[in-house]
Each structure stands twice: as C-alpha cells, then as structure tokens.
Amino acid sequence: xxxxxxVAITDSExxxxxxxxxxxxxxxxxxxxxxxxxxxxAPSTTKTMLRRLIKKNAISQVGDTRPFDYxxxxxxxxxxxxxxxxxxxxxxxxxxGSAVAAVIQSRELSQDDIANLQQILAEKMKTAPKxxxxxCLPDGxxxxxxxxxxxxxx
Amino acid sequence: xxxxxxVAITDSExxxxxxxxxxxxxxxxxxxxxxxxxxxxAPSTTKTMLRRLIKKNAISQVGDTRPFDYxxxxxxxxxxxxxxxxxxxxxxxxxxGSAVAAVIQSRELSQDDIANLQQILAEKMKTAPKxxxxxCLPDGxxxxxxxxxxxxxx
DNA sequence: TTTTTAAGTTTACAGTTGTAGACTAATAAC
DNA sequence: GTTATTAGTCTACAACTGTAAACTTAAAAA
Numbered sequence: 242x243x244x245x246x247x248v249a250i251t252d253s254e255x256x257x258x259x260x261x262x263x264x265x266x267x268x269x270x271x272x273x274x275x276x277x278x279x280x281x282x283a284p285s286t287t288k289t290m291l292r293r294l295i296k297k298n299a300i301s302q303v304g305d306t307r308p309f310d311y312x313x314x315x316x317x318x319x320x321x322x323x324x325x326x327x328x329x330x331x332x333x334x335x336x337x338g339s340a341v342a343a344v345i346q347s348r349e350l351s352q353d354d355i356a357n358l359q360q361i362l363a364e365k366m367k368t369a370p371k372x373x374x375x376x377c378l379p380d381g382x383x384x385x386x387x388x389x390x391x392x393x394x395x
Numbered sequence: 396x397x398x399x400x401x402v403a404i405t406d407s408e409x410x411x412x413x414x415x416x417x418x419x420x421x422x423x424x425x426x427x428x429x430x431x432x433x434x435x436x437a438p439s440t441t442k443t444m445l446r447r448l449i450k451k452n453a454i455s456q457v458g459d460t461r462p463f464d465y466x467x468x469x470x471x472x473x474x475x476x477x478x479x480x481x482x483x484x485x486x487x488x489x490x491x492g493s494a495v496a497a498v499i500q501s502r503e504l505s506q507d508d509i510a511n512l513q514q515i516l517a518e519k520m521k522t523a524p525k526x527x528x529x530x531c532l533p534d535g536x537x538x539x540x541x542x543x544x545x546x547x548x549x
Numbered sequence: 550t551t552t553t554t555a556a557g558t559t560t561a562c563a564g565t566t567g568t569a570g571a572c573t574a575a576t577a578a579c
Numbered sequence: 580g581t582t583a584t585t586a587g588t589c590t591a592c593a594a595c596t597g598t599a600a601a602c603t604t605a606a607a608a609a
Contacts, residue, residue: 251595262487263537270556275533282598286598293596309557318490324486328482329501329502331406333475336471337502337503345495350491352523354495354496356520357493358492359517362516372505373508375417377413377416383413383416462585
C-alpha cells in the first residue's frame with residue numbers, strides 16, 4: 242500500500258516538502274515561520290503551497306480541531322528517486338552515464354553512499370552492454386561527433 | 396566561449412531538442428514531420444516549440460534565404476548535466492546518493508560508463524566524508540527514522 | 550459573549566508550458 | 580507575373596507555477 246502515483250513536485254514545492262519531511266508533523270504556523278525567515282515567502286505563499294500540495298496528495302491535513310497538523314503523504318526518498326528517474330527519462334539514454342557522472346562530481350557523497358554505488362555498479366557491470374544506443378528521434382545517433390558544434394556558444 | 400547561461404528546457408522541449416541535436420542542422424519541415432509521426436504533434440506545435448527554443452537561445456536559426464536551417468545553440472551533454480545537477484540542487488543532500496543509485500539501477504549503462512563512474516567514485520572515496528549532512532529546512536535532519544511514516548500511502 | 554486574533558479558504562495575477570489555429574510573407578509552379 | 584505552396588510569425592487558451600492579497604471562520608482573550 243505504498244504511495245503509488247508519485248506526484249510531480251515543482252521547484253518551490255520541494256522547499257516546503259522538505260520542511261514537512263524534516264518535521265514530520267507541522268502546523269501551518271511553523272511552516273509559515275520557516276519559509277518566511279529562510280525563504281522570504283509571504284505567509285500567504287506558504288499557505289497556498291500547503292494547499293496545493295494537499296490537493297496533489299503530497300501532504301495530508303490531520304486533526305479535526307483548528308490548528309491542524311500537516312504530515313507528508315509521500316516519502317521523501319521515493320519522491321526524489323521518482324523525480325530523478327523521470328528527468329532521465331526525457332534525456333538521451335546514451336548520455337545517461339555522463340550526466341550521472343556530472344551529478345556525482347558536483348556533490349558530496351558519504352563513504353557509505355559511495356560504497357553502495359560501487360556495489361551497485363560492480364553488479365551492473367556483470368551484465369553491462371558494450372554500448373547503449375541513442376534513443377533520440379529520429380532513431381538517430383545524437384552522439385556521432387562529426388561537425389556540427391561550430392554554432393554552439395557565442 | 397562555451398554557452399554560459401544554461402537555459403531551462405522543459406519536458407516537451409527536450410523532445411524537440413533531441414531531434415535537433417541528433418540531426419545537427421534541420422529544417423522546420425524535417426522537425427515537423429518527425430514530431431508529427433513520432434509524437435503526434437500538430438505542425439503548429441512544432442513550430443511553436445521551435446520558436447520558443449530560439450527565443451531561449453537553445454536553438455539558432457541559420458541561413459538567410461527562406462527554408463532556414465536550425466542548429467542547436469547549446470550542447471546536449473552540457474544541457475543534460477545542468478538539468479540533472481539542478482534537480483539535485485532542490486533535493487536533500489543527504490539523500491543524493493540513494494537517488495543517484497535509483498537512477499543507475501533504473502537504466503542501462505555501458506561498460507565504459509560504468510568503468511568511468513567507478514573511476515570517479517574511487518577517486519571521490521579518498522576524500523569522502525563519513526556522512527553528508529541534511530540540508531533541508533529548518534536545518535533539521537530529515538532522515539532521522541523515528542515514527543512519522545504511518546500516514547504515508549493509503 | 551463580544552472582540553480579537555490566528556488559521557484556513559478564495560481570489561488574483563503575471564509568467565510558463567502544452568497544444569494548436571490563424572495569418573502573413575516568401576517561393577515555387579503555372 | 581499570378582497563383583498556389585510553404586515556411587515563418589502571431590494569436591489563443593487552458594492548466595500549471597510563483598507569489599500574494601483578501602476574505603472567512605473558528606479559537607482565544609477580554
């Protein structure tokens with residue numbers, strides 16, 4: 242019964258969601274204060290986001306008496322995984338490896354994270370194909386490095 | 396003189412961009428046909444996307460006589476890297492590793508890709524911290540696994 | 550129990566995105 | 580040279596986003 246339909250979370254919604262995930266159960270008051278001091282959001286902005294996230298089923302309102310509490314309705318890791326996978330879905334398969342490399346290089350990973358990734362990669366290597374085909378339209382190879390980049394940049 | 400300000404590419408724009416990257420130099424006619432057969436886009440939709448991408452400086456119009464040609468103005472790999480890094484920027488640093496793992500597990504990587512990643516990870520391991528702090532608001536630890544997940548899912 | 554205040558709900562509004570029709574200006578065909 | 584085709588530009592429009600004011604209702608305070 243885990244949350245099936247992963248909701249799409251927008252940029253600023255991530256901000257609010259992260260606070261809710263961190264606090265696990267919050268009042269709108271708390272959220273308003275946090276977003277106000279940390280993100281300069283007007284109280285109304287937080288209220289609107291909260292309302293939208295509830296409608297999207299990413300947050301649930303609990304309690305029946307007035308200062309309600311709000312709790313996450315989707316898990317953080319799952320939402321992150323889904324968002325990341327989704328993004329890669331829209332990009333060329335052939336270049337996934339490099340993009341993942343860029344991400345890894347751009348941020349800090351713990352020893353455990355790295356060990357875990359190494360473990361996964363070692364396993365994956367066993368059945369890895371020599372190459373991954375480009376899946377861009379029109380069934381072409383977006384990577385053939387002939388001419389073509391002269392116009393890029395300014 | 397590489398493209399500095401990486402433009403934000405939307406979901407459907409990725410589709411068109413990929414075709415442009417693949418073909419390197421295309422006419423609107425070609426694009427219209429590709430998107431029409433492969434994505435069921437109305438000709439106008441392709442035209443609009445093309446126009447918007449030009450305005451965003453992701454594609455350049457070249458030539459001075461009527462059937463113009465269109466060429467990418469940003470590099471595919473760079474755009475992918477930027478988009479991926481950007482997404483991770485809005486999510487919890489502490490969970491980056493797991494999300495990257497999810498991505499890796501979700502798709503095919505070539506032997507070279509894997510070797511490259513392994514190389515990067517090995518290098519990164521040398522200076523990897525024991526743990527990566529959660530950078531969610533309110534400076535909390537979004538990962539402390541006490542109670543809190545009872546409400547999730549339905 | 551009337552007033553205040555805080556919490557929650559509606560409305561607003563510009564900009565973006567997905568989709569696409571309408572219109573205009575070059576070319577190509579006759 | 581007209582006319583028919585295209586290629587390119589403008590307009591449209593609803594849904595979604597970022598941002599927030601206005602309004603309403605339920606508690607809390609007086």
